Amino acid sequence: MSPRHPVLTMTAISKHFPGVRALDGVDFRLFPGEVHALMGENGAGKSTLIKVLTGVYGTDTGTITLDGAEVSFSGPMQATAAGVSTVYQEVNLCTNLSVAENIFIGREPRRFGAVNWRQMRRQARELLARIDLDIDVTALLGSYSLAVQQMVAIARAIDVRARVLILDEPTSSLDADEVAQLMRIMRQLRDEGIAILFVTHFLDQVYGIADRITVLRNGRLVGEYPTADLPQIALVEKMIGKELDALEQIDEQSRRDLATVEAGTPFVAATDLGRTGSVAPFSLTIHAGEVVGLAGLLGSGRTEVARLFFGADRADLGRLTVDGQPATIRRPVAAIARDIAFCSENRRTEGLVGELSVRENIVLALQAARGWLRPVPRRRQDELVQRYIRALHIRPADPDMPVRNLSGGNQQKVLLARWLITEPKLLILDEPTRGIDIGAKAEIQRLVAQLSDGGMAVLFISAELEEVLRLSHKVAVMRDRRMVAQLANDDTLDADRIMRAIASGAPQEGPDPA
Amino acid sequence: MSTGKSRLAAVTGHRLFWPVVVLVVLLAANAAYRPSFLAVEVKNGHLYGSLIDILRLSAPLVLVALGMSLVIATGGIDLSVGSVVAVSGAVACLHISERPDQNNVAGVLTALAVAFGIALLLGAWNGVLVSVIGIQPIIATLILMVAGRGLAQLVTSGQIITINSGPYRTIGVGHLLTLPFAIIVALAVTVALAVLTRRTALGMIIEAVGGNAEASRLAGIRSRRIIFLVYVVSAACAAVAGFMMTANVSSADGNAAGLWVELDAILAVVIGGTSLAGGRFFLSGTIVGALIIQTLTTSVYAMNISPQTALLFKAVVVIVVCLIQAPAFRARIRTRFRRRPATPVAPTVVEKQKEQVAA
Numbered sequence A: 001m002s003p004r005h006p007v008l009t010m011t012a013i014s015k016h017f018p019g020v021r022a023l024d025g026v027d028f029r030l031f032p033g034e035v036h037a038l039m040g041e042n043g044a045g046k047s048t049l050i051k052v053l054t055g056v057y058g059t060d061t062g063t064i065t066l067d068g069a070e071v072s073f074s075g076p077m078q079a080t081a082a083g084v085s086t087v088y089q090e091v092n093l094c095t096n097l098s099v100a101e102n103i104f105i106g107r108e109p110r111r112f113g114a115v116n117w118r119q120m121r122r123q124a125r126e127l128l129a130r131i132d133l134d135i136d137v138t139a140l141l142g143s144y145s146l147a148v149q150q151m152v153a154i155a156r157a158i159d160v161r162a163r164v165l166i167l168d169e170p171t172s173s174l175d176a177d178e179v180a181q182l183m184r185i186m187r188q189l190r191d192e193g194i195a196i197l198f199v200t201h202f203l204d205q206v207y208g209i210a211d212r213i214t215v216l217r218n219g220r221l222v223g224e225y226p227t228a229d230l231p232q233i234a235l236v237e238k239m240i241g242k243e244l245d246a247l248e249q250i251d252e253q254s255r256r257d258l259a260t261v262e263a264g265t266p267f268v269a270a271t272d273l274g275r276t277g278s279v280a281p282f283s284l285t286i287h288a289g290e291v292v293g294l295a296g297l298l299g300s301g302r303t304e305v306a307r308l309f310f311g312a313d314r315a316d317l318g319r320l321t322v323d324g325q326p327a328t329i330r331r332p333v334a335a336i337a338r339d340i341a342f343c344s345e346n347r348r349t350e351g352l353v354g355e356l357s358v359r360e361n362i363v364l365a366l367q368a369a370r371g372w373l374r375p376v377p378r379r380r381q382d383e384l385v386q387r388y389i390r391a392l393h394i395r396p397a398d399p400d401m402p403v404r405n406l407s408g409g410n411q412q413k414v415l416l417a418r419w420l421i422t423e424p425k426l427l428i429l430d431e432p433t434r435g436i437d438i439g440a441k442a443e444i445q446r447l448v449a450q451l452s453d454g455g456m457a458v459l460f461i462s463a464e465l466e467e468v469l470r471l472s473h474k475v476a477v478m479r480d481r482r483m484v485a486q487l488a489n490d491d492t493l494d495a496d497r498i499m500r501a502i503a504s505g506a507p508q509e510g511p512d513p514a
Numbered sequence B: 001m002s003t004g005k006s007r008l009a010a011v012t013g014h015r016l017f018w019p020v021v022v023l024v025v026l027l028a029a030n031a032a033y034r035p036s037f038l039a040v041e042v043k044n045g046h047l048y049g050s051l052i053d054i055l056r057l058s059a060p061l062v063l064v065a066l067g068m069s070l071v072i073a074t075g076g077i078d079l080s081v082g083s084v085v086a087v088s089g090a091v092a093c094l095h096i097s098e099r100p101d102q103n104n105v106a107g108v109l110t111a112l113a114v115a116f117g118i119a120l121l122l123g124a125w126n127g128v129l130v131s132v133i134g135i136q137p138i139i140a141t142l143i144l145m146v147a148g149r150g151l152a153q154l155v156t157s158g159q160i161i162t163i164n165s166g167p168y169r170t171i172g173v174g175h176l177l178t179l180p181f182a183i184i185v186a187l188a189v190t191v192a193l194a195v196l197t198r199r200t201a202l203g204m205i206i207e208a209v210g211g212n213a214e215a216s217r218l219a220g221i222r223s224r225r226i227i228f229l230v231y232v233v234s235a236a237c238a239a240v241a242g243f244m245m246t247a248n249v250s251s252a253d254g255n256a257a258g259l260w261v262e263l264d265a266i267l268a269v270v271i272g273g274t275s276l277a278g279g280r281f282f283l284s285g286t287i288v289g290a291l292i293i294q295t296l297t298t299s300v301y302a303m304n305i306s307p308q309t310a311l312l313f314k315a316v317v318v319i320v321v322c323l324i325q326a327p328a329f330r331a332r333i334r335t336r337f338r339r340r341p342a343t344p345v346a347p348t349v350v351e352k353q354k355e356q357v358a359a
Helices: A046-053 A076-081 A099-104 A117-130 A146-159 A176-191 A203-209 A232-240 A246-252 A302-310 A332-337 A347-351 A358-370 A378-391 A408-420 A438-453 A465-471 A495-504 B002-013 B017-033 B050-073 B081-097 B105-132 B137-155 B166-173 B181-199 B202-211 B213-218 B223-249 B261-271 B283-302 B307-325 B327-337 B347-358
Strands: A008-017 A020-030 A035-039 A061-066 A069-071 A084-087 A164-168 A195-199 A212-217 A220-226 A268-275 A279-286 A291-295 A317-322 A340-343 A426-430 A457-461 A474-479 A482-488 B040-043 B046-049 B160-162 B251-253
Touching (some): A008 A046, A020 A046, A035 A046, A035 A176, A046 A164, A076 A084, A084 A146, A117 A146, A146 A164, A146 A176, A203 A232, A268 A302, A279 A317, A279 A457, A291 A465, A302 A332, A302 A340, A302 A457, A302 A474, A332 A340, A332 A358, A358 A408, A438 A465, A474 A495, B046 B050, B050 B181, B050 B283, B081 B137, B081 B166, B081 B223, B081 B261, B105 B223, B181 B202, B181 B283, B261 B283
Parallel strands (some): A020 A220, A035 A195, A084 A164, A291 A457
Antiparallel strands (some): A008 A061, A268 A279, A474 A482, B160 B251
């Protein structure tokens, strides 16, 4: 490697929050023209490091230098102006504004003090052309898919003559083609000399693009390595800090075959169930002790199927039986009364109440089912919460901490705990492992296997085919808002076959009907 | 040393710390102006003094603000409380004025029950508009805010109804166990609401609905019922406040009773630390907020501040309270004033950071 100077150096950064030491003397370097992966489990301090860098948080101790000069940003705006741009995991643009407005918000091209709309639109088109995105820049951002919104966020970030581009899990909601497109853009930007800090949980992407890797664990620096010198298994070990064969263990568990699982009446059976404009009629049964995987691309209707089972949306077509009895589930309350639970993929907006404590979030569903007049006794709350904090390794193990202070993976576990204490018979998990680290992922997968062995029916939705294959007895495949196939998970089923089903399943081609 | 420090931090970090400091400063200013301000004496077995007066006069505002806290916690707002005060007071006074013997306790109780019932209906009206029909709370309650005044004038036929009822007067200016009756009523309602929200799961569920309505729905909370309920509770509190206010002056004025009390109530809630965006609510904070507002009003009169400047004076104090309350503002003040490193940890680093900030 040539003797270059890092564009960005962070030295001995420490940061602590009430009760948590989020960063403890962490060093980090970033060179121009490299893609640098920042890796670590949930709560390892990745997000905190980025927020310290961009000035969202101040540091307790430590220095940051950019181009040799010491800096201390007071906020993301200032960081952006200095050439440090960030694209966050959850797109934080304004969906009620146009694409062009979103790209130029806060720095609109002006003429005589007024916004120069024509120039703004032209520049927006040029910028998007640079990343091969051809969309109507005057349309509302909200009218495009999450993936396109993510691309727009990147276009916004690179426009400000960024020298450092931070991508915080940009791929967690993208499908394979979009990821490939993003990787191409990243390479292009890297070759232009931009330093890219890349946070992701997808190991393939790290090994596909990163030049160097920095690993954090529990707020401390584990080390910085050239990607070529760090085999995947070594990386995982460094992240987890222990030998990990957890994922393999689940693989080797003997999976009961579909015929045994599907004996008897199903716990839920949908017959031509559907919702106009949302998901085409489908039929699906889920038995006690069965894990049904739901595979498909982003926007293929996976979540919509789950929402119909839970009554989050109302089905207007078809029939549903629960425990052999016809059931009309018009709202979540009705589903919960029939022992159905649903962990939404959007933890922040549809799952947790951020300012309430871990304890309150965990007992919320149980309490709602009992009604407000019959509070869960405090001693029982403490007992349940303690048990699940321990069982699911929720960290920090403080039941009174506001849940928004927890990392993504731990929030996911809180949401899981909320539903597990209601002792559901059908657990619907929508992307439960999205955006969380490999250790927590293994824990959640093991938990799903345990629960189904214990007789719980599970509807498991995931974009990761390996995960679906590992856990499911049966895989239903979605494409363009229809269920195009149901495949028994026997020895002949592999990721290739599911992908072929996704690729060839639907009769018609073209954009989805919504 | 270090434990003492952390205890100090725990006290100053408490969300009630700054509102209480403001209240104490206001009281101290009054005491400095007029040393007899703090004196409390017993006359005829009743407590008298400026402090007692402040407590007594703040009772109606405390009640309205407590109900308002719950509404605001769900992410709503209730602008109609002033009108409900007027209607309930008017109905009660009208009922009593039509009786041959206005001092008949049973008659007064019937009047209270009728007026209270009507207030509950008005609260239910708000609740239905917001939770069932789905009108935005500020608009839904604006309807009753305007219409309720008309209703109150309809009840009083546009006149001021004057009554001469001993039992009714007691609600405003009577005494029980040496304390003014109004204070006891306010205390009782406070305790009742605290029990209703914190001994049951209602408080947590209100906070969940206000904090994240969609997540609450998906957790199985029937938020409509909860939202309906808080508007009814708010109207009920306003009704009791209406009895107090009209009993104070033994007359019901459809125009003036409870005028602008909704604004003072919202202010008290905000000063108390409850966010207008909904979520966590603090009944104790609301009470301190209401006391601050009443103390301010009393001070303005006691210190002979001219009526022309009184409102401006109030506004300035309120702005200061709100600023002190805001953690972001305090943090800014702290960085502005902390020129020296407060902690001995790695002073060079802190020094360098400051240079950057300065540059």
